[in-house]
Amino acid sequence: MDRAAHRRRFLKFLASSPLLACGVPEWLAGFADAADAQSDLPKRASIATPNEALNVFDFEPVARQTLPRAHFGYLATGVDDDATLRANREGFSRFQIRTRRLVDVSKVDTSTELFGTTWKTPIVLAPVAAQKAFHPDGEVAAARAAGAKGHLLILSTATTVSVEEVTSARGGPVWYQLYPTDTWRITQALVKRAETAGCPVLVLTVDLPAGRNTETQSRFAKEDTRQCSSCHQPGWQGYLRRKRMFDGLDLTGVSLFSPGLTWDFVRRLKDTTKMKLVLKGLETQEDAELAAQYGVDGIIVSNHGGRAQESGRATIECLSEVVDAVRGKMPVLIDSGFRRGTDIFKALALGAKAVCIGRPYGWGLAAFGQPGVEKVLELLTRELELMMRHAGATSLAKLTRNFVVDLRRG
Ligand SMILES: Cc1cc2nc3c(=O)[nH]c(=O)nc-3n(C[C@H](O)[C@H](O)[C@H](O)COP(=O)(O)O)c2cc1C
Secondary structure, three states: OOHHHHHHHHHHHHHHOHHHOOOOOHHHHHHHHOOOOOOOOOOOOOOOOHHHOOOHHHHHHHHHHHOOHHHHHHHHOOOOOOHHHHHHHHHHHHEEEOOOOOOOOOOOEOOEEEOOEEEOOOEEEOOOOOHHHOOOOHHHHHHHHHHHHOOOEEEOOOOOOOHHHHHHHHOOOOEEEEOOOOOHHHHHHHHHHHHHOOOOEEEEEOOOOOOOOOHHHHHHHHOOOOOHHHOOOOHHHHHHHOOHHHOOOOOOOOOOOOOOOOHHHHHHHHHHOOOEEEEEEEOOHHHHHHHHHOOOOEEEEOOOOOOOOOOOOOHHHHHHHHHHHHOOOOOEEEEOOOOOHHHHHHHHHOOOOEEEEOHHHHHHHHHHOHHHHHHHHHHHHHHHHHHHHHHOOOEOOOOOHHHEEEOOOO
C-alpha cells in the first residue's frame, strides 16, 4: 500500500474511533472521507477573520478555541458513540453526481418555493437552541445574517432571544420550532405567541420523545471548571427560566420532552393553530404516509444532526423513501450533516425542496458572530451554485434524480 493509502486508512481510523469521539474535529472526518487524502495535503490554517475561510469546516477550530469547553461540547455532541453523527457525513459518499455538458450555465437560479413564499436560496438555518451560549448576540446575530443574505430561519423553542426580537432582527417572519412539552397549557401558550408574532409555519420536532445520551457533551463539560449555575440552574425549570419563550409561564413540573406523544397530538395541534404544520425528525416511508393522512403540511427529514437516537442511519439515505411516500403532496426538507454545496445538490436532486444547516452556522456564530454566520451561508451558496454550473442544472426545477447515481442501486 502506498503512503497516501496508509494515511487515509489512519485518518479513517482516527475519525471513527470512539476513544477520540470528543477530540476529533469534524474537518478531520471530512479529510478521512476525501479520496484525495494525500500525504502532502497542506494543514488547515487557523483563520483570524471570516473572509479567510475556504469552507465551513474552517470555522470549527475557531469555535472550539473560543467557546468554553462545556458550550463547545453542547454544539459538537452526538449521542452514544456519535455513530449517527458520522453516518450523516458518510452517507453522502453513497451518491455520486452525474454531470451534463454544453448547457448554458451563465445564470443559475437557486430559488425555491415553500408555502407560497419564494426564497432565493434553499439553504435554511435550522433551529439551534441557546445561541447565547455561542455568542453574546445569540439568535439576533443569526437572524441578522439570515436577513442580510435572504435565508429562511427556524427559531428554536429554547431560544435565548424572544420570537418578537428575532423576527425584527430577521426583518421578516421566521418559522417557529416547537418542542411539544408534556404540559398542554404551556404548549398552547408557545403556539399562540409564535402565531401572534407572525410565524407562518410551526415546526414540531418529534425525534426527542424521551431524552438522549450525549456522552461527548458530558466529557467536554467535565473539563469545564467554570461555575455554570450563574447562567442556568439544574433541571428543566432552571433551563427553561433562561429561555425567553417561557417568560411569565408557570413551569412547575414541566419538561420539554413528551414520551406520550402520538399522532393524536399532531391532530390536536392542527386544530389549535392556523400556522402550517411541519414535522421535523421523520425518516421513514411509513411515518411520511401517516403525516399525509393526518394533514401535515410538510416534513423535515432529520435525525437532529445525530443528536437524538443512535440509529447509525444518514438522513440523505432516508430522503428518497420519504419523498416517494408523500408523492408531491407536501414539501420535504432535510438536515443533518450538510457541510458542502455538493451535499446540498444531492439532496435537492433526490427531491428535497430545501436543506437546513445547524452546526456550521453555530461554528460561524461562535467564531465571529453575525459576520461568521454570513460567511458560512455565502460559502455554501457559492459551492451549491458552482456545482449546479458544473452539472448543467440551471434551476432547482431542473435538478432531478437524473443528476445523481445511487451506488447501492447502480
Ligand atoms: C447546538 C444545537 C442545538 C439544537 N437545538 C435544536 C432545537 O432546539 N430544536 C430542534 O428541533 N433541533 C435542534 N437542533 C438540531 C438542528 O435543528 C438540526 O436538526 C441539526 O443541527 C442538523 O444537523 P447539523 O448540525 O449536522 O447541520 C440543534 C442542533 C444543535 C447543533
